[in-house]
Amino acid sequence: MAQSQxxxxxxxxxxxxxxxxxxxxxLLVGDRAVEFYNERNPEDYIQIPWDEVDYVAASVMxxxxxxxRFAIFTRSNGHFSFSTRDNKxxxxxxxxxxxxxxxxxxxxxxxxxxxxxxxxxLGGY
Numbered sequence: 204m205a206q207s208q209x210x211x212x213x214x215x216x217x218x219x220x221x222x223x224x225x226x227x228x229x230l231l232v233g234d235r236a237v238e239f240y241n242e243r244n245p246e247d248y249i250q251i252p253w254d255e256v257d258y259v260a261a262s263v264m265x266x267x268x269x270x271x272r273f274a275i276f277t278r279s280n281g282h283f284s285f286s287t288r289d290n291k292x293x294x295x296x297x298x299x300x301x302x303x304x305x306x307x308x309x310x311x312x313x314x315x316x317x318x319x320x321x322x323x324x325l326g327g328y
Contacts, residue, residue, distance in 0.1 A: 205240065205248045209233025214296045220249065221272070221284035230287055232296045237275060239285065249283055251275055258305040259297055261290070270294065274309070 211234045218230035220239050226247065231238040237256075241247035261273040270290040276282040287293045297306065310318070 205245060205250075207231070207233070207238060208236040208250055208252060209238065210235065213299075214293065216287045216289060216293060218285050218287040218293075221286070222249070230285060230293065232293065232300075237297075239283075251277060251280075251283065253300045255279070256301055256305075258307055259294070259301055260307045260309040261294060263308045 209231065212231050213234070214230075214232040216230050218228060218239060220226040220228065220241075226239075226241050227243075228239055228241040228247075231240070236253060237251045239249040255277045257276045257278050259273055259275050262271045263269070264271060272284055272286040273290060273294060274282045274284045285293075294306065
């Protein structure tokens, strides 16, 4: 059984993890880490300590009224994508642990396409 890294849990919410196959479970935001536990297999879990988080990128639509998913980018282990029942509330609970300049909007589809076309014709990286 997995041991929680947190001593105090600030938020528990139903979530979906997009690592490989889609996994459903609970996302816990605590004083020491963000943790995701699979609802069917308790040995399938993700624990991300706050000191390991580099930045958080959110997919924002309709001027901030809808956040479809967010990704937590770590310093050494890549990134982890999640979606919760209330993404705004989840990201607000991150504010006390991640600096405000590290909470970012991810580029939209049109921004990514425009950047790709620009790089294609200008030949830059």
